[in-house]
Amino acid sequence: MTDIFGLLKGKPEDLDYKKKGVIVQGITGAYGSLHAHNMITYGTNVVAGVTPGKGGQKFEDKVPIYNTMQEAVDATGAKISIVFVPAKFFLGAAKEALESGIKLLVAIPEHVPIRDTMEALDLANQKGAVIIGPNTPGIMIPELIKIGIMPAMPFKAGKIAVLSKSGTLLYEISDALTNSGFGQSITIGIGGDPINGTRLIDAFDMVKDISDLEGLVIVGEIGGDSEEMLAQKIIDSGFKKPTVAYIAGRAAPKEKRMGHAGAIVMGTYGSAESKVSMFNKANIPVAKRPAEVPVLLAGKMEKSD
């Protein structure tokens, strides 16, 4: 199982405890540079950038840029990278990162072909590495490290874990949680693609044993059956922390892709009804609106007191 906190934060005896290095792949692109800047502002320790042909330059006069991932990893020892390259170059960038020893790869691009994701995932499995995404907003421990494109404003340090397929709904719901006094211990964007490097069940494994965890919020949407699998896993594992879910796409027509490549109902496979009924079976209330999530969570907490 992946020790995600070990990767993101480390142990007190580590020299880089709470300042783990992150490499930005595609740091000179418009998108990559904007978010590299925002991550640095947030406090993330961006130690290097990679853009072929721009090696030797510096990003914002501070962060060294390398031509290849191998050089960047050799120079910094970083185990984390975030990828901002265009979708058709994702597989190449991911392979380079994984071959260089990256253990946590955050894949931002949308529209990565499924086969490319699967190939990258195969390699990650061989190397004992984790991919978050593609098509993810990223992963963060609020007020400590942000590896992604999420705005800083909705998030606050706390004791609720939030797992989400959607980006904007992650912001919206975290915002609602923060406003109700529920800070977040970690938020993980699964991504809106049909194949996820880290599935909801994998993300659940990453957070379920957090010692001071007070609650779990699952933000799902139509398509696939990862919510159903997670509900089953929660039943089987006997996880008892207050848990609330939200599912987007109840009103979506069948057989239509709703923005995300993965958000499609085929027959009954992927329908909102199927997900809601599995959550009900797991005794997890499903909010009708994002704003209802903190209300249901508070209710669950009262009951478990």
Next chain:
Amino acid sequence: MQLLEFQAKELFREYGINLLDSISSTNIEEGRKHAKELGYPFVIKIQVPVGGRGKAGGIQKCQNDDEFELKYPQVMDLTIKGEKARAILLEKMADIKKELYLSLFLNRSKRCYTIIASAEGGVEIESVKNQVIKEVGLGDVSDELAKEVAKEIGLEGKTADGFVDTLKKLSRLTIEKEAELAEINPLAIMQDDTIMALDGKFVTDDNSNFRHPELQKYQEKTEIEEQAEKSGFSLVELDGDIAVVGNGAGLVMSTLDMLSDNGGKPACFLDVGGGATTESVYEALTLISRIRRVKGILVNLYGGIVKTTVVAEAFLKAYEDNLIDLPVFARLKGTESEKAKEMLEGSRTKIFTSVEEAINAAVMGIKK
């Protein structure tokens, strides 16, 4: 994209999967020519991107010219689950011994391709009994595995050989065209024990389109959807009267749900993508102005760093340019929202701080 039956069969034919003779047409004049070429009896099959065609009367047997003249227009005029006929396929009648089920699909939770086969096909997958299920990684089916599947569904001799051949061809097709689903249902055992694909469903991965120019001819998009794609938006047309616009697929879906819960009917799903700029919102309004049934626009933008004044500018410009004359109900989360409200005072755009308020106002406003 999801291919129609006759398109899937074009690919099947290219890969050497056995098929009955068939010809597709889009009008009765063409159809008459094809009827002569094909010869009676044959089956008239509506081409729509949804299942349940048989039950809805979209598949009709045809024995002679009189029946053809009667049934062709009948089938052509059907609407099945809201889908009109894209074409009509005339296909020779089959002398079937048994109907099987076979598919290769992308198993999202297992993150691999999966074969489903059954000796009891011809019904929808949810009702297919005694399914044999095999995981096959990236979709490559070995000779050995194909034989094992044939054996497990009880096939022997010539039919087993035919099945193995079909499954391997279907696997090559799935890999080479990067399909999410390749389904043959029913896959028939004929009286002479040969194997034939009587129907075909084929769904490709849109994100791999750039590697498959040969599939572009199957792309079916409305003019507005095509325009949206060029702008980098995703748009799904729906049949209500309130256009729903937002940033991020999850947020827009969530807005559709809440609108529907409150009795509103969405006219479209429009995701302008992560950020929101004056240009992107103006472009979205341009698209919406072309959807005639729209009576109002519901906007839900969650921008951590988006300036709402920038979005307000887009609305003002759209009114100024006479692009829209519709009421807009907008929930804008972001910075400078007080200033944005001031800017829009006296215009037909109302700004709300919660999405619930914006939705209520939209539903009430449209009723008036």
